[in-house]
Amino acid sequence: MGLLEIRALKTHYHTVEGIVRAVDEIDLYVERGETLGLVGESGCGKSTVGLSILRLVQPPGRIAGGHMIFDGEDLLLKRQREMEKIRGRKISMVFQNPMSSLNPVFTIREQVAEAIRLHQDISRNEVSSMVVSLLERAGIPDPWNRMKDYPHEYSGGMRQRAMIAMAISCNPLLLIADEPTTSLDVTIQAQILELMKNLKRELKMSTMLITHDLGLVAELCDRVAVMYAGKIVECSDVGTIFKRPVHPYTEALLKATLTTLGTRVREFYSIRGFVPDLISPPRGCRFQPRCDYATDLCSKEPPEVEVDSGHRVCCFRAAQRYLDEA
Amino acid sequence: MALLAPVIAPEDRIEVDLTRAKLPPSIGHMMGTDPLGRDVGAYIIWGTRTSLMVAATAVLLEILIAVGVGAISGYYRGVIDDVLMRITDVVLVLPTLVLLVVMVSMFKVRSLLLIAAAMAIVAWPWMARVVRSEFLSLREQSFVEAARSLGMSDLLIIARHILPNALSSVIVLATIDVAWFILYESTLTFLGFGDPSAISLGALISKGRNYLGTAWWTSTFPGITIFAVTLACNLLGDGLRDAFDVKTRV
Numbered sequence: 001m002g003l004l005e006i007r008a009l010k011t012h013y014h015t016v017e018g019i020v021r022a023v024d025e026i027d028l029y030v031e032r033g034e035t036l037g038l039v040g041e042s043g044c045g046k047s048t049v050g051l052s053i054l055r056l057v058q059p060p061g062r063i064a065g066g067h068m069i070f071d072g073e074d075l076l077l078k079r080q081r082e083m084e085k086i087r088g089r090k091i092s093m094v095f096q097n098p099m100s101s102l103n104p105v106f107t108i109r110e111q112v113a114e115a116i117r118l119h120q121d122i123s124r125n126e127v128s129s130m131v132v133s134l135l136e137r138a139g140i141p142d143p144w145n146r147m148k149d150y151p152h153e154y155s156g157g158m159r160q161r162a163m164i165a166m167a168i169s170c171n172p173l174l175l176i177a178d179e180p181t182t183s184l185d186v187t188i189q190a191q192i193l194e195l196m197k198n199l200k201r202e203l204k205m206s207t208m209l210i211t212h213d214l215g216l217v218a219e220l221c222d223r224v225a226v227m228y229a230g231k232i233v234e235c236s237d238v239g240t241i242f243k244r245p246v247h248p249y250t251e252a253l254l255k256a257t258l259t260t261l262g263t264r265v266r267e268f269y270s271i272r273g274f275v276p277d278l279i280s281p282p283r284g285c286r287f288q289p290r291c292d293y294a295t296d297l298c299s300k301e302p303p304e305v306e307v308d309s310g311h312r313v314c315c316f317r318a319a320q321r322y323l324d325e326a
Numbered sequence: 327m328a329l330l331a332p333v334i335a336p337e338d339r340i341e342v343d344l345t346r347a348k349l350p351p352s353i354g355h356m357m358g359t360d361p362l363g364r365d366v367g368a369y370i371i372w373g374t375r376t377s378l379m380v381a382a383t384a385v386l387l388e389i390l391i392a393v394g395v396g397a398i399s400g401y402y403r404g405v406i407d408d409v410l411m412r413i414t415d416v417v418l419v420l421p422t423l424v425l426l427v428v429m430v431s432m433f434k435v436r437s438l439l440l441i442a443a444a445m446a447i448v449a450w451p452w453m454a455r456v457v458r459s460e461f462l463s464l465r466e467q468s469f470v471e472a473a474r475s476l477g478m479s480d481l482l483i484i485a486r487h488i489l490p491n492a493l494s495s496v497i498v499l500a501t502i503d504v505a506w507f508i509l510y511e512s513t514l515t516f517l518g519f520g521d522p523s524a525i526s527l528g529a530l531i532s533k534g535r536n537y538l539g540t541a542w543w544t545s546t547f548p549g550i551t552i553f554a555v556t557l558a559c560n561l562l563g564d565g566l567r568d569a570f571d572v573k574t575r576v
Contacts, residue, residue, distance in 0.1 A: 056474055059404075081479075088476035101472040105490045114486070115476050166476065 009066035040227035387446035392453035400461025501563030
């Protein structure tokens with residue numbers, strides 16, 4: 001069994017306009033040591049999945065049902081107190097905006113030390129050397145001196161490194177990285193990517209990478225889950241997704257990515273239409289209004305088919321083809 | 327300087343000595359003497375001490391109430407916030423001075439502590455509102471979310487992450503309030519609702535008022551002192567705010 005197994009997870013936001021079904025009955029699993037990429041466009045609910053796993057969805061959001069079996073225990077049955085012991089120690093998270101994820105009134109040293117002491121019983125003297133080694137691991141140059149700085153004295157990339165240092169301080173089993181490189185510029189993105197690759201090798205922890213950057217997925221992930229409008233539409237290993245996407249949305253997503261392979265980009269492909277309103281999503285397949293292959297059948301709930309071992313797709317067209325082949 | 331009162335303002339200076347009554351300012355008595363021969367300068371030093379002590383006590387009490395209410399309101403929001411904010415509104419709409427006079431006159435014994443407590447009670451809603459709004463915006467900051475994701479409890483997040491960030495505005499408000507409290511205390515005393523046995527700046531002004539025509543110095547100098555102390559508190563607030571901002575630290 002995997003490290004984390006999510007079954008029929010539902011997370012809803014109760015707004016004045018109605019219930020936003022940001023995560024609508026998704027199934028997902030993460031194996032020990034693997035990196036799972038969760039991709040999708042803005043507003044498809046992928047960040048909410050990350051927050052749901054840590055049970056950090058804030059009101060008006062609420063987890064409305066499902067199961068999340070982590071390391072043999074259902075996280076949804078835990079009390080907040082017990083969750084506090086899991087957060088940061090067994091599952092930790094790196095957020096999108098390093099510029100504001102550090103408390104401006106404390107030094108980096110104090111904040112990393114706090115993360116360590118929260119879950120580990122370590123004497124004051126030892127904490128300092130641990131902070132230094134963590135920062136070093138996260139690639140901060142001259143950690144002995146730089147740890148005395150305040151966050152505003154760090155650049156964006158350095159802050160993200162410090163955040164990563166805090167996240168790995170207790171050797172978590174699962175690291176959720178929510179768009180860790182989105183707000184950084186390209187060269188720094190590459191550095192952080194390199195850092196995450198190294199950490200993945202060294203620490204052997206599972207990682208859930210939430211992103212819309214397919215390049216990052218190709219570099220880092222073992223498996224990919226594609227999310228659209230609160231549903232997982234396709235899930236497979238990374239090679240298959242890039243070479244033989246089955247779901248029309250995945251296909252379109254890949255087509256919309258600029259590649260340097262072609263000689264010249266004539267026209268930039270974009271998916272027509274807009275992301276659907278999650279308060280009243282389209283009936284049946286949610287991608288149907290924007291899909292080039294949509295038929296009348298698509299207004300019914302699409303079936304989930306396993307087109308290949310470990311390659312699951314929610315689509316009538318895929319099901320049809322699969323049946324034809326079989 | 328006022329803290330050193332017992333050292334620099336000898337007791338005999340404020341004892342009654344009718345032979346030196348109502349002396350105008352001179353070298354011996356730089357601010358003159360009052361109708362009972364007491365040195366106004368020495369009296370002011372003692373009075374400032376009392377006034378500052380009352381104001382400081384009041385501010386401490388005020389911070390205690392305001393930060394408590396504001397933090398709970400702003401952090402937890404929801405029903406508890408509504409209830410606490412309606413209570414603050416109620417206190418807020420009552421005229422400050424009237425409420426003070428009523429509260430102080432409810433008690434037979436008027437001690438300085440009682441006056442301090444009464445002032446804290448009329449003043450906390452202002453600060454509570456500021457603390458609440460600080461908390462409301464700070465709780466949405468991503469470092470709070472990050473702290474949560476590291477497994478911190480609500481109490482730790484409030485104490486370690488939000489409060490330190492809200493502190494600078496609390497300090498600034500507190501120093502402004504010290505100035506207000508000195509004025510309130512003086513007003514109360516002037517109106518006759520003060521602690522009759524204590525020497526405060528307000529008491530000095532109120533006593534000297536009767537002699538304003540013949541001995542102007544008895545009221546004027548305490549008045550100037552109030553002005554100076556108030557100004558000093560405000561400047562102190564500005565200084566503290568700069569000192570608390572890590573971005574200006576080298």
